Amino acid sequence: MRAALVLIDGARVDVLRDLLNRGDLPNLARWVIEPGGLTTGTTVFPSTTGVAYIPFLFGRYPGSVGVPGIRWLDRRRAAQGSGWREQWRAARSYCGAQGSWLNSDVSPAAPSLFDLVPESIAICTPLTRGLGPGANRIATRRAILGSAAHYLGTYEALDRAVARAWVAAANEPWRFLLVVFPGIDGIAHLTDPFHPRVLESYRLVDRAFGGFVSRVRRTGGELPAMFVVSDHGMTQMREHHDVAELLEQRGVRTLRHPVHVWRRGAAAAAMVSGNASVQLYFEPRSGRGTPLEESNLPQSIVDELVAMPSVRLAAYRADDEGVVIRTREGRALLTDAEGLVRYQPENGDPLGLGGYIERDDRELLALTRETDVPDAPRQLLQLFQTARSGDVVLAAAPGFDFRGPWEIPEHRAGHGSLIAEHMEVPIATNVALPDSPIRTVDLMPTVLECLDVPVPPGVALDGTAFSKTAHAEPLTR
Numbered sequence: 001m002r003a004a005l006v007l008i009d010g011a012r013v014d015v016l017r018d019l020l021n022r023g024d025l026p027n028l029a030r031w032v033i034e035p036g037g038l039t040t041g042t043t044v045f046p047s048t049t050g051v052a053y054i055p056f057l058f059g060r061y062p063g064s065v066g067v068p069g070i071r072w073l074d075r076r077r078a079a080q081g082s083g084w085r086e087q088w089r090a091a092r093s094y095c096g097a098q099g100s101w102l103n104s105d106v107s108p109a110a111p112s113l114f115d116l117v118p119e120s121i122a123i124c125t126p127l128t129r130g131l132g133p134g135a136n137r138i139a140t141r142r143a144i145l146g147s148a149a150h151y152l153g154t155y156e157a158l159d160r161a162v163a164r165a166w167v168a169a170a171n172e173p174w175r176f177l178l179v180v181f182p183g184i185d186g187i188a189h190l191t192d193p194f195h196p197r198v199l200e201s202y203r204l205v206d207r208a209f210g211g212f213v214s215r216v217r218r219t220g221g222e223l224p225a226m227f228v229v230s231d232h233g234m235t236q237m238r239e240h241h242d243v244a245e246l247l248e249q250r251g252v253r254t255l256r257h258p259v260h261v262w263r264r265g266a267a268a269a270a271m272v273s274g275n276a277s278v279q280l281y282f283e284p285r286s287g288r289g290t291p292l293e294e295s296n297l298p299q300s301i302v303d304e305l306v307a308m309p310s311v312r313l314a315a316y317r318a319d320d321e322g323v324v325i326r327t328r329e330g331r332a333l334l335t336d337a338e339g340l341v342r343y344q345p346e347n348g349d350p351l352g353l354g355g356y357i358e359r360d361d362r363e364l365l366a367l368t369r370e371t372d373v374p375d376a377p378r379q380l381l382q383l384f385q386t387a388r389s390g391d392v393v394l395a396a397a398p399g400f401d402f403r404g405p406w407e408i409p410e411h412r413a414g415h416g417s418l419i420a421e422h423m424e425v426p427i428a429t430n431v432a433l434p435d436s437p438i439r440t441v442d443l444m445p446t447v448l449e450c451l452d453v454p455v456p457p458g459v460a461l462d463g464t465a466f467s468k469t470a471h472a473e474p475l476t477r
């Protein structure tokens with residue numbers, strides 16, 4: 001048995017369904033969805049590239065393995081000296097030269113799918129930990145075509161290189177294959193998620209899949225267990241509310257990317273992911289390794305942030321335990337004890353759940369699934385597990401992000417927030433899907449089960465194999 005995971009970065013589930021209905025994705029329809037199915041899953045917060053790849057390859061939430069965002073502040077390192085090198089290192093960003101640091105920042109104790117399945121090949125991935133020699137395909141072309149695409153918008157050339165490498169690898173002796181198509185995310189950022197060039201990129205993936213299928217079948221081979229997924233959704237951005245610039249206007253010197261990571265006398269750091277989420281670190285060079293809890297936060301600044309129309313919700317650590325959720329209308333406390341998550345509104349109902357709730361993890365996923373912030377309780381709890389996450393996190397309301405129009409190139413569309421259109425992702429597979437809601441973190445244990453590879457003793461995954469989720473049917477093909 002073999003398994004292949006095709007990660008279409010930034011693919012929206014509604015666009016995928018629409019193209020399927022029009023008959024534009026015939027290979028996906030015939031070889032994956034007809035024998036299996038397509039469902040709407042949910043990703044992690046922050047819903048952004050790289051960070052949201054962690055669940056697929058590690059079966060863990062980003063907060064469980066110490067990666068709170070595509071940008072974050074290494075508090076201890078920031079205090080290590082005023083030299084340009086220390087400050088540049090402390091202000092983590094996987095968007096540029098530090099991209100490969102994602103591999104070493106993920107907790108060393110967590111094995112990757114590549115570690116557990118040594119016969120793995122990956123095409124165009126930023127996460128490479130555990131890949132054997134020669135298994136990281138088109139790494140050089142990814143670097144060259146990827147940076148050309150970033151500045152010139154030529155994502156189609158990169159996707160075509162991925163497609164060729166995918167078809168070429170069809171009959172190699174791998175057991176697990178990861179294929180990443182970055183084009184939809186990249187082009188949508190420059191245009192919008194429904195742009196003709198974006199739609200054509202979905203068709204490109206389908207044609208490449210057709211090429212892969214015919215090559216496998218020509219030699220009498222059997223199709224692998226297929227998982228076609230994305231890491232986040234995407235929406236058009238109408239307004240950029242630059243939180244760092246807002247803080248500067250209030251006299252709060254703010255450390256931020258790209259050139260203000262050397263900001264003198266910084267009293268705050270703003271680390272943006274996606275660009276629709278931001279984590280704020282106060283006194284960023286104090287050397288304090290532990291994050292601030294509620295009573296030590298600058299309350300007037302927090303109140304002002306919560307009041308912004310661009311903010312769907314703000315969250316931070318409570319004084320005793322748990323996470324405080326704030327919106328313009330209300331406030332709630334979220335705690336997690338002995339497998340039960342408790343949502344206690346103190347006034348209003350920030351997550352729109354109708355009042356006090358105490359449920360186990362899967363029940364809570366089902367309960368929040370249709371709200372405007374699906375899976376928000378679990379996602380906020382997982383993010384604040386890591387001491388690397390900010391003192392305050394903001395999730396943007398629809399149509400807003402947190403980085404100014406100065407960005408080159410400007411993001412006309414984006415993701416990163418907890419809102420449904422960013423959290424919802426397609427999960428298509430030719431194996432049986434469960435009836436209950438699933439998350440992207442459930443994919444890795446499902447792949448391991450398909451390959452009959454056990455989870456090593458002492459390794460606890462955050463996800464659950466499809467066959468073991470509630471109401472699931474046995475895994476068959």
Ligand SMILES: [Zn+2]
Pocket residue numbers: 010049185186189274415
């Ligand atoms: Zn993106």
